[in-house]
Amino acid sequence: MEQLTRATHPGAISLATGHPAPETFPLQDFGRAVHRTLLDDPPEAMQYRSSTGDAELCETLAGLLSGRGVRAQSSDIIVCSGAQQAADLIATVLLDERSVVASESPTYSGTLGVFDARGVNYVEVRSDADGVRVDDVERVFSEYRPRLFYVNPIAQNPTGAVLPARRAKQIVALARRYDVMVLEDQTGWQLTYDASAPAPLAAFDTDGRVITMESLSKSIFPALRIGYLYARGAIAEALEVAKVRADVFTSTLTQRALWRFMDSPAYARHRRSSRALYRDRRDAFVDAIATYVPWAQVRPPAAGVNVWLALPSRISTQAAFDACAREGVLVMPAEPFYPTRVGPPGLRLSFGHIDIPTAREGVRRVGAALRDPMESRELDGIIR
């Protein structure tokens, strides 16, 4: 996957990486926050610190969850080196090669890589336009009794679906009935375009079985390398031990500066302006697909920066990828998003990190690339 994203040639456009837009990075405001941190905090603040995170940043993060219906306290937060470390700590504490993990499919490949490294066994749960299907969650929970259910309720990566609160509540009730732990990735909740983000699954949790993680890389900027876990009870204690083993604590300098930034009026401005920028890009991207790839049945994403392009079953993902590369556009093939690495042909197209004209040209190239192979295979009947 990394090789693919690196395999650019001059003039190629990449729709392959779901990266945020550098134009949104609040670097000036963040610089002021770093400056105040180094000026106002005593030197002792830059000493070894708590493994679970800076107290004031944890308070801020817990406050954001509370505002969304979760009874979160700052002591329930563990600040991590990105959501990747959050997933890795969960895997360290909960999973081994005997574990069964239930997962949406397709889903975020970064987390799958972490689970893969533990040699887990996957069971896939079916989804529709509103995310994971409750009836299929019940089927999988009752049949396989998985150790963990992994779900992206917001800005589902790669489909952009948003799970309604009603489903979230039902899923948590099923997890309780069948004694399944749940890991929800709330990354992207600040980037819902058409309505505010529904409550996290954790809002419906009564017995500490839902763990929430979020990356702040997308909503602030990646170089921060900060994410967090929300967890309670025995699992929270085990996660703290795992955090100490992994790297003791996350940079206090970035944590303190992040807290100051989030505590300033600049944060709300940043959220508004980046949401507006991504919404415009989303609209233009969906338009471009309607224009240049008219046969595609893509769902406009309700959140996030990705579009999932299902391919007719007679085209292989590899053939589509190669055709796109020949036209000068890089796309992400479907396989890394399938827990078992096997699934119907498809591509993930990302629009967050490039300007609208470039994205539009990228989509034009995708359309050009995928027109020929399909026509030559006389698939016109299938393609609307």
Added chain:
Amino acid sequence: MEQLTRATHPGAISLATGHPAPETFPLQDFGRAVHRTLLDDPPEAMQYRSSTGDAELCETLAGLLSGRGVRAQSSDIIVCSGAQQAADLIATVLLDERSVVASESPTYSGTLGVFDARGVNYVEVRSDADGVRVDDVERVFSEYRPRLFYVNPIAQNPTGAVLPARRAKQIVALARRYDVMVLEDQTGWQLTYDASAPAPLAAFDTDGRVITMESLSKSIFPALRIGYLYARGAIAEALEVAKVRADVFTSTLTQRALWRFMDSPAYARHRRSSRALYRDRRDAFVDAIATYVPWAQVRPPAAGVNVWLALPSRISTQAAFDACAREGVLVMPAEPFYPTRVGPPGLRLSFGHIDIPTAREGVRRVGAALRDPMESRELDGIIR
């Protein structure tokens, strides 16, 4: 151990944590480096970046190793979230519950915690005033054929010993003969007091079996949370995969600012002044021990911020710890530093993080605490 260090009461002095001195933290100069980073680097620099580290920081770190006789290139460096993560990545790649790890004893407890989590089996190697003994390394290598040999050649934690280059060279030759991987922790090489630091073991490595790690927490400041690994060949590739799984990459903001700081004249000034400060503290601490704990046979540390106080065998570590706590001084008990958690009674006393009068008073209390129990047990004959 953490509970111990937290268990302070008003007026208590802690000699229990080997933390650096906040007075040495170059926060003003580092603030300028952060400012220049956010000002001079394009926003794209704060995007997702290379998993192995910022290219310019890797160049600087490789350059420091090269200056010490290691043929290091920037591509041999993996920047980590502290040396703790470095050790954790090594353990992920090399160790499991069937592994035999040869180790000095006593040694750094943080790394032992990482190895413990993999359920490894330890074999201890004997040391003397110059660090690990070559004859005992050969005995252990030939008898047990360990997977890994872990050693602190510089500023040995907890003893402060420095391994002479001659021994380092012989140990690497033995590792080659018996096919053992070596992990050396070079943390503290900038804090040798009486001579410059000898060459790392990696300087004598011919076939990529020596991995070097270093924490910059002690020599710059902990809140940075930056350390690195130096490794070559197949093991380096496996470590990069493990780094991606663990947290993808380390904060580029702190990496870029660290590079700018290390690239400026402020870095040499910082090294000189912190070395002078710690040397003064070391001298005063050793003096205080001679005054207040005259029976103790401690070796003045040649590097680092720790003194190892071996106790007469009839006093338990626990009794000594309790007596010190009653006198209002916190010390670190010996057991966490023994790979098997079993060994002769002893205490680690650290002087880096407190001023000289406080440290002196702390040592006075240690002397007062340990005088009574020993006299009451009529150990005067043993104590010189």
